Structures are given as C-alpha cells and as structure tokens.
Amino acid sequence: MTVSNSTSENLLEVRNLKKYFPIKGGLMRRTVAQVKALDGVSFSIKKGETLGLVGESGCGKTTTGRTVLRLIPPSGGEVLFEGQDVLKASSSRMRTLRRDMQIVFQDPYASLNPRIPVGQSIAEGLTIHNIGTPKERLDQVAQVLDRVGLNSGHMRRFPHEFSGGQRQRIGIARALVMQPKLIVCDEPVSALDVSIQAQVLNLLNDLQKDLGLTYLFIAHNLSVVEHISNRVGVMYLGRMVELASRDQLFRKPMHPYTKALMSAIPLPDPTIKRDRIILEGDVPSPVNPPSGCRFHPRCWLAQDICKHDDPIFEEKEPGHFVACHFAQG
Amino acid sequence: MAQSDVLLKLKGVKTYFFTDEGTVHAVDGLDFQVRRGETLGIVGESGCGKSVTSMSILRLLGKTGKVIEGEIMFDGENLLDLSEEEMRKIRGNRISMIFQQPTTCLNPVFRIGEQIIEALQIHQGLSGEEANKRTIELLTLVGLPDPVRRMRSFPHEISGGQAQRVMIAMALACNPELLIADEPTTALDVTIQAQILDLMRELREKVNTAIILITHDLGVVAEMAENVMVMYAGKAVEYAPVHALFEAPKHPYTQGLIASTPVLGNVRDELETIPGQVPSLLNPPAGCRFASRCAHKMDQCTQEEPPLIKLEGDRLVRCWLY
Ligand SMILES: Nc1ncnc2c1ncn2[C@@H]1O[C@H](COP(=O)(O)OP(=O)(O)OP(=O)(O)O)[C@@H](O)[C@H]1O
Ligand SMILES: Nc1ncnc2c1ncn2[C@@H]1O[C@H](COP(=O)(O)OP(=O)(O)OP(=O)(O)O)[C@@H](O)[C@H]1O
Ligand code: SF4
Ligand code: SF4
Ligand SMILES: [Mg+2]
Ligand SMILES: [Mg+2]
Numbered sequence: 001m002t003v004s005n006s007t008s009e010n011l012l013e014v015r016n017l018k019k020y021f022p023i024k025g026g027l028m029r030r031t032v033a034q035v036k037a038l039d040g041v042s043f044s045i046k047k048g049e050t051l052g053l054v055g056e057s058g059c060g061k062t063t064t065g066r067t068v069l070r071l072i073p074p075s076g077g078e079v080l081f082e083g084q085d086v087l088k089a090s091s092s093r094m095r096t097l098r099r100d101m102q103i104v105f106q107d108p109y110a111s112l113n114p115r116i117p118v119g120q121s122i123a124e125g126l127t128i129h130n131i132g133t134p135k136e137r138l139d140q141v142a143q144v145l146d147r148v149g150l151n152s153g154h155m156r157r158f159p160h161e162f163s164g165g166q167r168q169r170i171g172i173a174r175a176l177v178m179q180p181k182l183i184v185c186d187e188p189v190s191a192l193d194v195s196i197q198a199q200v201l202n203l204l205n206d207l208q209k210d211l212g213l214t215y216l217f218i219a220h221n222l223s224v225v226e227h228i229s230n231r232v233g234v235m236y237l238g239r240m241v242e243l244a245s246r247d248q249l250f251r252k253p254m255h256p257y258t259k260a261l262m263s264a265i266p267l268p269d270p271t272i273k274r275d276r277i278i279l280e281g282d283v284p285s286p287v288n289p290p291s292g293c294r295f296h297p298r299c300w301l302a303q304d305i306c307k308h309d310d311p312i313f314e315e316k317e318p319g320h321f322v323a324c325h326f327a328q329g
Numbered sequence: 330m331a332q333s334d335v336l337l338k339l340k341g342v343k344t345y346f347f348t349d350e351g352t353v354h355a356v357d358g359l360d361f362q363v364r365r366g367e368t369l370g371i372v373g374e375s376g377c378g379k380s381v382t383s384m385s386i387l388r389l390l391g392k393t394g395k396v397i398e399g400e401i402m403f404d405g406e407n408l409l410d411l412s413e414e415e416m417r418k419i420r421g422n423r424i425s426m427i428f429q430q431p432t433t434c435l436n437p438v439f440r441i442g443e444q445i446i447e448a449l450q451i452h453q454g455l456s457g458e459e460a461n462k463r464t465i466e467l468l469t470l471v472g473l474p475d476p477v478r479r480m481r482s483f484p485h486e487i488s489g490g491q492a493q494r495v496m497i498a499m500a501l502a503c504n505p506e507l508l509i510a511d512e513p514t515t516a517l518d519v520t521i522q523a524q525i526l527d528l529m530r531e532l533r534e535k536v537n538t539a540i541i542l543i544t545h546d547l548g549v550v551a552e553m554a555e556n557v558m559v560m561y562a563g564k565a566v567e568y569a570p571v572h573a574l575f576e577a578p579k580h581p582y583t584q585g586l587i588a589s590t591p592v593l594g595n596v597r598d599e600l601e602t603i604p605g606q607v608p609s610l611l612n613p614p615a616g617c618r619f620a621s622r623c624a625h626k627m628d629q630c631t632q633e634e635p636p637l638i639k640l641e642g643d644r645l646v647r648c649w650l651y
Contacts, residue, residue: 198589266548
C-alpha cells in the first residue's frame with residue numbers, strides 16, 4: 001500500500017497531479033494570477049477498493065476527480081489507469097477509457113436533462129459509443145434500473161417525476177450502464193436527506209461487492225467517508241496532507257488539520273463531551289497559498305520552520321502518509 | 330415552571346400556501362413552546378415545514394402563504410394580531426433571525442458596518458457614535474478578524490463564514506429575547522461551523538437569549554439543544570429533552586432517522602434505511618403521515634390520525650404504538 005510505487009493491483013495511480021486555473025484580468029484579458037487548485041497530489045487506488053477524499057470547500061476535491069477523468073486537462077503530473085498514462089492515451093484508447101471511468105455528480109437535479117426521459121439519459125453513453133442495437137440498449141437500461149432499485153417502467157418518465165434519492169439512483173444507473181471499472185463519486189449523497197442518503201450509500205456498497213467496482217469517493221462529510229471507504233485521503237488547499245487506511249486515519253490521525261477536522265464534527269450523542277480543537281481564522285486562498293506549510297496560519301503546533309519549509313508528504317508509518325514537520329499519532 | 334418563563338408558545342398553528350397546483354399544508358397544526366434562555370432544536374426531513382414554521386413566527390410568509398389557524402403567543406401577545414408596523418418593531422429587535430444563506434440577508438450595496446449601525450440606530454435609538462462603537466464591539470465579539478477594517482467591506486468581499494458571523498452580530502445587535510437560527514451552519518465547513526456554534530453558545534450564556542435552532546444535522550442538535558422537536562410532513566411527531574431523545578427515540582420516524590445517520594467512529598456494515606419517501610403536502614394522507622414508510626403500521630394508522638400522546642419525562646409522541 002504505497003502512494004507511488006507501481007504495483008499491478010493498482011487500478012489508478014495519480015502522481016504529482018497539478019491543476020492551475022488562470023485568472024484573467026485587465027483590458028487584454030491576460031492571465032494575472034493562478035488558482036493553484038491542485039498543487040502536486042499523489043495517491044493510488046487498488047482494484048475493488050474505495051478511496052475517500054475529504055477536505056473543506058475549495059480544497060480541490062472536485063478538481064482531482066475531473067482531472068483524473070480527463071474532463072479537464074491537468075497542468076502537470078501523471079494519471080495511470082491500469083498502468084497506462086491516461087493523459088497520453090491515443091484517441092482509440094481514450095474511447096475505452098471513457099467507458100471504464102464514470103462519474104456520479106452531487107446534484108442529481110442538475111446532472112439530468114429535464115426535457116428527455118430518464119431512460120434516454122441513461123442510454124446516452126451507449127448511444128454515443130455506438131454500443132449495441134437500440135433493442136439491446138433498452139434491455140441494458142432496464143437491467144441497470146432494476147439494479148439500482150427502480151424498474152423499467154421508470155424509463156419513460158422525466159426527471160421532475162422523481163425524488164432526490166431516485167434521481168441519484170438514476171445518476172448511478174447512468175454510470176453503471178457503461179460497465180465501468182472506476183466510478184468517481186463526487187459528493188453523491190450531500191444533497192440528500194439522511195434517511196435517503198443511507199439508501200444510496202448501501203446501494204453503492206452492494207454494487208461494489210457484486211460488480212467489483214472501484215470508487216474514488218469525494219465528500220466533505222467525514223462520517224459518510226468513514227462509513228464507505230477502505231482508505232482515506234485528506235486534502236487541504238490543493239494538497240494531500242494525510243493518506244491512510246480508514247482505521248489508521250480515524251483512530252490515529254497524525255496531521256493537525258485532520259485532528260481539527262475530526263474534533264469539529266458534532267456527534268449525534270449528547271452524552272459525549274469532547275475536547276474540541278477550534279481553529280483560528282478562515283481557509284486561505286489558493287491564489288496566494290501561505291509559504292512553507294500551507295496550514296501554518298491556522299495550526300496550533302506551528303513552529304518557525306513551518307513558515308518557510310514545505311513539509312514532504314511521506315510515509316510515517318506503514319501505509320500512513322503525512323505532510324507535517326511535527327506529525328504525531 | 331412560572332408562566333412568565335414561557336417566551337414563545339404556538340397553539341394549533343396551521344400555515345398553508347395557496348398555489349396553482351392546490352393548497353400546500355406546509356404546517357398542519359403545530360403546538361410547542363420555548364422558555365427564556367432555552368434552546369429548542371427542530372429537526373426533520375427536507376420539506377417537513379421547519380422554515381415555514383419560523384417564517385410563520387416572523388410573519389414573513391409572502392403573498393401565497395397564510396397562517397389560517399392558531400395562535401403564536403410571544404411574551405403574552407399574539408403575534409398574529411399585531412399590525413405590520415408593530416411586527417416590524419419586533420423583528421430584528423426582540424426576535425432576530427439567522428438564515429441559511431447569509432449573503433442573501435446582507436444588503437449587497439451597503440458596507441457591512443453601515444448595516445449594523447443602522448439597525449442599532451433604528452431599533453435601539455443609539456446615536457451615530459454610540460452605534461459605531463457598539464458595532465465594533467459586536468464584530469469583535471463574533472470573532473471577525475480586524476473588525477474596524479472589515480466594517481468597510483461589502484458583503485461580497487468577505488467569506489461565507491465571515492458573512493455568517495456578521496449575520497450573527499446583526500442578529501445579536503439588539504440583545505434579542507428570541508433568536509431563530511434556520512440551518513445557520515449548513516453552508517459552512519465543519520471547522521468554521523465549530524467556531525460559529527461555539528459563538529452561539531457563548532452568546533446564549535451572556536445574553537440569555539432563547540434559541541430555536543433548525544437543522545437537519547443530528548450532531549448539531551445533540552450538541553446545542555436542550556429540547557428537540559422532530560417534525561414530519563408538517564406535524565410535530567415527537568418532542569423530548571435531548572438526552573432522552575437520543576437515548577430512546579420513541580417515534581418510528583425518529584428511530585429510523587437516528588439509525589440511518591452514519592456516526593463517526595462507529596462503522597456499521599449496513600446503514601438502516603427508511604424505505605420510500607415523504608408524502609406530498611398537497612394532499613396529505615389521512616391517518617398517520619408516516620404510515621407509508623413505517624414498519625410498525627397497523628390498521629388503525631391509516632384510518633385515524635394519532636394525537637400527540639404524553640409520555641413520562643416531558644415527552645410527547647404522535648404514534649398509535651403508545
Ligand atoms: N474552472 C475554474 N476556474 C477557476 N477556478 C476554479 C475552477 N474550478 C475550480 N476552481 C477553484 O479551484 C479550487 C478547488 O475547487 P474544487 O471545486 O476542486 O474544490 P472542492 O474541494 O471540490 O470544493 P467543494 O467542497 O466546495 O465542492 C477552488 O478555489 C475553486 O474556486
Ligand atoms: N412559498 C411557497 N409556496 C408553496 N409552497 C411552499 C412555499 N414555501 C414552502 N412551501 C412548501 O412548504 C413545505 C415546507 O417547506 P419548508 O421550507 O418549511 O421545509 P423545511 O422543513 O424548511 O425543508 P428544508 O430542510 O429543505 O429547508 C414544503 O413542501 C414546501 O414545498
Ligand atoms: S508542518 Fe507545522 S504548520 Fe504544518 S501542520 Fe505540521 S506543525 Fe502545523
Ligand atoms: S401511528 Fe402507526 S404508522 Fe404512524 S408511526 Fe405509529 S405505528 Fe407507524
Ligand atoms: Mg466539489
Ligand atoms: Mg428550510
């Protein structure tokens with residue numbers, strides 16, 4: 001279990017991934033600055049595994065997912081899928097990759113075209129890739145609808161006729177119909193009520209068990225991520241600051257930011273009184289990230305060295321990676 | 330409990346919206362009360378009527394909505410009987426509100442300092458200089474970094490967490506007797522949420538403000554509330570002190586809600602789920618509104634609506650099982 005050592009069980013390997021968005025300004029619309037949305041992120045996901053990605057708003061979770069899928073081009077780094085570089089893939093290889101890697105979005109409302117029946121939305125990928133006859137496509141759509149707990153009768157209905165949880169199931173069906181190997185789930189349950197959220201999480205778990213799917217599961221809710229992930233990465237301001245197995249990370253977090261994040265979560269049990277780490281200040285801007293360790297302006301452990309030396313993301317314990325000069329369990 | 334202890338008391342409140350599609354029974358017979366200094370949490374699924382309840386209290390329902398029945402007694406006075414003019418004096422003065430989207434409540438064209446100063450001048454009759462001084466105090470109190478400079482910022486120039494703090498400063502400018510906080514931290518990151526909750530707790534202690542805290546986050550409720558009201562499809566289905574509620578939820582919906590919430594540090598293979606979905610409030614079903622999703626449903630449940638049944642320990646539950 002390493003971040004960068006290539007092993008054949010890794011379905012996905014991401015090395016030093018960077019994405020800078022230009023900020024244009026002035027009369028000439030020249031690039032006046034850059035948003036360093038991703039600034040050197042590395043991780044890998046084994047086949048059949050779920051890697052959870054957490055972190056606060058704007059830390060780069062969605063950008064990670066989209067760059068991995070090549071929905072947006074990276075500014076640097078490598079993405080290996082089954083050992084081959086996605087970013088250098090030929091167009092024919094890219095066609096297969098587009099089937100192998102699917103995405104499920106946060107907002108089930110926005111991700112479905114309101115004017116076309118959901119059956120057609122689900123079949124869209126098959127149609128684009130010219131897979132099967134119309135009849136075969138219809139069968140496949142019926143099959144995946146059944147798989148996600150809806151039925152073929154739902155095919156002709158429009159998105160507005162479904163509840164939020166059902167729409168999210170449709171989003172999952174749309175990914176599943178392509179028979180992908182990897183699904184990037186970007187906040188798939190964040191817009192749902194808890195009782196509905198539980199239905200969708202259980203569905204994702206069942207599908208993984210039955211079909212051997214691999215997930216990159218993005219969420220800002222740590223309880224949800226703990227529930228669904230085998231390993232978890234914590235991001236802060238365009239960087240991965242900690243990466244470990246679920247149990248390592250939740251039982252023995254080592255990065256001060258991870259510790260603060262965990263202590264900040266209100267637990268649904270009024271008998272528990274915890275010592276909370278209250279961070280000072282707000283999340284800084286990725287346009288001008290702080291020098292040295294990016295977390296230093298908010299870190300209660302910060303020393304002088306943290307202001308000018310960027311800590312290396314390294315394996316402090318087997319399988320447990322941390323970027324902090326003073327990491328401790 | 331002395332009578333004067335009760336600050337707010339709702340009796341049989343029904344709020345309906347009259348729309349083209351029909352009448353939305355958004356709040357359909359609600360009774361509850363809040364004592365001075367108490368924090369009441371209101372939880373429930375999206376669309377169950379939490380926000381409409383708060384808008385009914387503040388009488389901010391817009392053109393299509395109306396409280397068609399019931400009383401909303403605030404400090405002995407029925408708010409529904411007040412003129413719009415009298416109501417304006419209460420809003421933002423004796424009753425304040427924090428909304429989910431802070432930026433929608435701050436006026437985008439005025440500097441944030443000006444907005445608080447104006448509120449203080451109107452409601453508290455402070456002079457310009459006094460209001461200015463008090464504004465700096467308030468912004469310092471809510472932990473806004475560099476308050477004197479920040480006062481000159483426009484709402485779009487500050488972050489979401491900062492805007493929420495400005496809203497809280499505004500809500501507290503007049504030492505309100507009642508603060509209605511509708512999902513005050515939902516849009517914020519957890520580390521910022523922790524700061525804001527800390528702040529609300531501190532202020533509650535300093536000013537003895539009663540708080541109605543609306544949220545769908547059971548964790549926030551467990552941490553902040555003394556008593557909790559659980560709503561389902563326009564009705565209160567359970568009411569209990571917070572410890573009792575989490576220790577032994579009584580209503581099948583509350584039980585399902587708690588069991589379906591993933592809890593940090595307590596991983597289960599399978600989360601409990603509540604099958605189905607919330608019924609439409611256009612034509613709410615007869616009998617118990619939870620019946621279509623309830624594992625304990627009996628014949629009686631779909632025929633007759635269960636009343637709120639009193640249980641031991643200041644608890645109420647709307648279910649035929651009790
Ligand atoms: N197209 C874009 N142009 C410019 N900046 C962008 C663009 N997309 C994202 N960003 C910026 O990149 C950073 C990372 O954004 P990203 O959407 O990846 O964050 P996130 O972790 O998914 O946050 P959230 O939890 O709010 O979804 C943010 O500062 C964001 O404003
Ligand atoms: N202006 C309106 N016109 C018609 N129906 C409305 C209006 N405002 C609210 N409703 C309806 O009233 C019901 C209760 O809405 P309310 O906003 O109180 O829900 P809520 O419990 O606050 O939900 P959420 O958790 O999503 O904020 C919903 O069915 C909603 O669709
Ligand atoms: S490197 Fe320093 S500032 Fe950064 S997290 Fe570690 S202790 Fe804190
Ligand atoms: S009244 Fe009947 S249907 Fe309703 S919650 Fe109780 S047992 Fe379930
Ligand atoms: Mg995102
Ligand atoms: Mg609401």
